[in-house]
Amino acid sequence: MRVTFPHMGNLWISLKAMLTYLGVQVIVPPPCNKQALQAGAKWAPEFACLPLKLNLGNFIQAREMGADTIVMAGGCGPCRFGYYAQVEHVILHDLGYNYQLVVMEPPEKHIGELLQRIKYITGQNSWWQVMQGIRFGFRKACLVDQLEKRAFYLRPREKRSGSTDKALQEALATVDAASNWRELEQAKHQAMQRLDEVKTVQRPVLRVALIGEIYTLLEPFANLELEKRLGEMGVEVDRSIYLSEWINDHLFLGLVRGMRSSKAFSQAAAPYLAHFVGGHGQESVGSAVYYARQGYDGAIHVLPFTCMPEIVAMGILPRVSQGTGLPVMSLIVDEHSGAAGVQTRLEAFVDLLARQKRHKGAFA
Amino acid sequence: MSVKVGIPRALLYYHYYPQWYTFFDQLQVTVVVSPPTNKHILEQGIAYCLDEACLPVKVAFGHLAQLADQVDFIFLPRLVSVFPREYICPKFLGLPEMVRHSGLPLPPLLVPAINTYRRQSDLMAAFQQLGNTLGRPDGQVRKAARLAQQVQQEYEKLLLAGWLPEQASRLLLGRQAQEQQVRLATELSPSSPPEAPEQGKGRIAIIGHPYLVYDSYLNMNLLQKLTRRQWPVAVVEQVSSTEIQKQTARLPKKIFWTLGRLLIGAGYHFLSAPHVAGLIHLSSFACGPDALIGELIASQARNCPGKPFMNIVIDEHSGEAGLLTRLEAFLDMVTIAGGRAGASA
Numbered sequence: 007m008r009v010t011f012p013h014m015g016n017l018w019i020s021l022k023a024m025l026t027y028l029g030v031q032v033i034v035p036p037p038c039n040k041q042a043l044q045a046g047a048k049w050a051p052e053f054a055c056l057p058l059k060l061n062l063g064n065f066i067q068a069r070e071m072g073a074d075t076i077v078m079a080g081g082c083g084p085c086r087f088g089y090y091a092q093v094e095h096v097i098l099h100d101l102g103y104n105y106q107l108v109v110m111e112p113p114e115k116h117i118g119e120l121l122q123r124i125k126y127i128t129g130q131n132s133w134w135q136v137m138q139g140i141r142f143g144f145r146k147a148c149l150v151d152q153l154e155k156r157a158f159y160l161r162p163r164e165k166r167s168g169s170t171d172k173a174l175q176e177a178l179a180t181v182d183a184a185s186n187w188r189e190l191e192q193a194k195h196q197a198m199q200r201l202d203e204v205k206t207v208q209r210p211v212l213r214v215a216l217i218g219e220i221y222t223l224l225e226p227f228a229n230l231e232l233e234k235r236l237g238e239m240g241v242e243v244d245r246s247i248y249l250s251e252w253i254n255d256h257l258f259l260g261l262v263r264g265m266r267s268s269k270a271f272s273q274a275a276a277p278y279l280a281h282f283v284g285g286h287g288q289e290s291v292g293s294a295v296y297y298a299r300q301g302y303d304g305a306i307h308v309l310p311f312t313c314m315p316e317i318v319a320m321g322i323l324p325r326v327s328q329g330t331g332l333p334v335m336s337l338i339v340d341e342h343s344g345a346a347g348v349q350t351r352l353e354a355f356v357d358l359l360a361r362q363k364r365h366k367g368a369f370a
Numbered sequence: 371m372s373v374k375v376g377i378p379r380a381l382l383y384y385h386y387y388p389q390w391y392t393f394f395d396q397l398q399v400t401v402v403v404s405p406p407t408n409k410h411i412l413e414q415g416i417a418y419c420l421d422e423a424c425l426p427v428k429v430a431f432g433h434l435a436q437l438a439d440q441v442d443f444i445f446l447p448r449l450v451s452v453f454p455r456e457y458i459c460p461k462f463l464g465l466p467e468m469v470r471h472s473g474l475p476l477p478p479l480l481v482p483a484i485n486t487y488r489r490q491s492d493l494m495a496a497f498q499q500l501g502n503t504l505g506r507p508d509g510q511v512r513k514a515a516r517l518a519q520q521v522q523q524e525y526e527k528l529l530l531a532g533w534l535p536e537q538a539s540r541l542l543l544g545r546q547a548q549e550q551q552v553r554l555a556t557e558l559s560p561s562s563p564p565e566a567p568e569q570g571k572g573r574i575a576i577i578g579h580p581y582l583v584y585d586s587y588l589n590m591n592l593l594q595k596l597t598r599r600q601w602p603v604a605v606v607e608q609v610s611s612t613e614i615q616k617q618t619a620r621l622p623k624k625i626f627w628t629l630g631r632l633l634i635g636a637g638y639h640f641l642s643a644p645h646v647a648g649l650i651h652l653s654s655f656a657c658g659p660d661a662l663i664g665e666l667i668a669s670q671a672r673n674c675p676g677k678p679f680m681n682i683v684i685d686e687h688s689g690e691a692g693l694l695t696r697l698e699a700f701l702d703m704v705t706i707a708g709g710r711a712g713a714s715a
């Protein structure tokens with residue numbers, strides 16, 4: 007059995023860690039790239055959302071590398087993610103790719119179904135070992151998030167352009183390479199140190215929050231490297247969703263203490279949207295309120311074309327913007343999005359934020 | 371003067387109008403329905419709704435605008451779930467807020483949450499809430515709600531027997547309601563019972579959401595175009611719930627969208643039904659659920675070469691000429707595939 011899974015930013019580091027810890031043979035698809043997108047967009051329904059198209063591309067590429075089993079998450083609606091796996095499977099099957107599909111999701115009948123699926127993948131390992139594997143993967147997810155946050159701070163302040171990215175890539179590779187707990191502790195120090203080597207200069211920066219749909223927030227290929235672009239423009243970003251927080255919210259049901267939870271966002275949404283709308287639509291509205299309270303200079307709402315929950319949010323965000331004074335720009339991405347267009351829009355938005363800040367006298 | 375409540379002729383109006391009408395009528399509330407979609411309604415919808423929304427949602431905004439200065443309240447339920455363990459579409463969940471924050475000047479909205487995700491009986495709670503908002507005593511509300519649900523059952527029976535929604539509404543609700551209803555979209559006279567849906571070989575099945583299939587402005591008279599060419603149609607509402615259940619049981623995972631489940635169940639049924647010669651999936655540009663549902667039906671249709679299948683996608687820019695060309699080509703294909711039996715004679 008050679009297991010693959012879809013990409014979503016640095017999720018692969020964590021998943022790979024968990025599975026290899028348990029002795030499962032893993033095939034990580036090539037990072038999301040143009041070929042994957044082209045293949046995915048060719049075979050996926052036209053109006054499917056971008057994540058589905060990229061997933062499909064990942065699976066096609068992984069198949070060519072010898073993968074034969076797909077592991078992915080599922081759900082029970084109302085957003086489309088809950089039916090992704092099945093539709094992707096049908097498309098792959100019609101293309102002649104015979105994958106074994108294992109979907110991890112809330113079971114329809116009883117919890118035994120889910121446990122059975124986990125056992126299918128993890129084989130001879132005891133439940134205790136499985137728990138350790140999950141812990142190991144989660145630990146890596148936490149580390150990755152820490153490194154990314156550090157990079158968000160460094161990018162707008164780096165002395166030599168590109169030095170943060172280089173350091174971040176090396177740091178992530180160090181974390182990926184650690185194959186047991188002892189190595190992971192060492193990797194942590196090395197990785198942090200690597201980022202601390204980035205030389206910075208103190209300069210005034212703008213603070214912009216990235217909010218919206220989880221996949222397009224976490225996958226740089228999907229959002230045309232939004233974080234990097236903004237960093238280069240002298241913007242310090244924060245993201246409304248980090249992988250470790252998402253895992254804690256959805257898989258551990260908030261058991262890990264001291265982590266930010268998306269619940270706070272749904273609560274903050276109340277004056278504008280008091281009902282869940284699937285996906286992270288309500289959280290998107292709430293996170294705008296939250297970041298406005300935190301004194302951010304602006305927010306960028308990222309969503310895939312045809313994403314239902316985020317279209318609801320998009321219809322409401324102008325009101326949030328009016329009510330809180332936080333400028334919000336929506337960025338819809340799909341396979342036709344071009345880097346040049348995105349760059350121009352980002353520059354215009356950042357300009358506007360800088361002007362507003364100068365106007366308030368808060369920007370030297 | 372009694373209280374006037376407006377109901378937009380949009381979205382699930384086509385599924386629930388007799389029920390909603392009966393409930394309000396029993397509480398001595400006057401119901402005003404917006405007129406059938408027309409150019410002006412569509413334009414207003416486009417003006418007030420965000421560009422990225424799908425056509426049916428935009429059109430709903432237009433219908434709301436129509437009612438704005440005619441009524442005391444507008445009925446805009448939050449349709450969370452109308453069937454246990456299922457949803458309609460995320461946009462239905464957030465529609466009330468999308469409307470509230472759109473800048474559309476409207477009278478107060480009545481927004482009961484209709485949520486039968488846990489159990490069907492929770493529908494009663496929504497009616498209670500609605501009745502209380504209108505200041506009616508509990509007993510009267512309960513009675514009205516019960517009658518409304520009975521009427522709904524009758525309505526669904528009529529649909530199953532082959533009546534189209536507006537005809538069935540008219541039959542059920544009688545004269546009083548008739549005045550509110552505008553002329554029917556089809557050429558069938560509402561007084562003559564329809565041909566049994568399973569009869570008449572060579573039907574074209576239309577698989578689509580009710581707000582596209584029965585809005586003849588949006589679909590550019592698709593149903594009429596077919597009946598004029600002597601192609602009787604078959605629609606989703608004519609497939610029994612047991613049959614839908616049987617067909618969807620073949621799926622590896624339960625479909626959690628009500629409309630999507632009906633579409634797939636009906637689609638699979640029509641693919642194997644001898645009275646159906648071809649299938650048209652009518653969907654709207656960028657519809658979320660349909661992107662996936664359509665793929666599942668299309669994949670199945672590829673294995674039924676004798677049954678031509680076509681997807682028609684409509685949006686506010688769709689032109690009638692394009693539709694006609696595609697329709698003619700499709701009907702030619704159906705004829706070649708041998709589906710014309712009975713109809714052309």
Ligand code: SF4
Nearest residue numbers: 055085086087285313
């Ligand atoms: S949240 Fe949006 S992009 Fe993600 S699966 Fe749902 S509809 Fe698609």
Ligand code: SF4
Nearest residue numbers: 424426459461657658
């Ligand atoms: S189901 Fe499709 S057409 Fe209906 S509201 Fe949702 S996206 Fe729009």
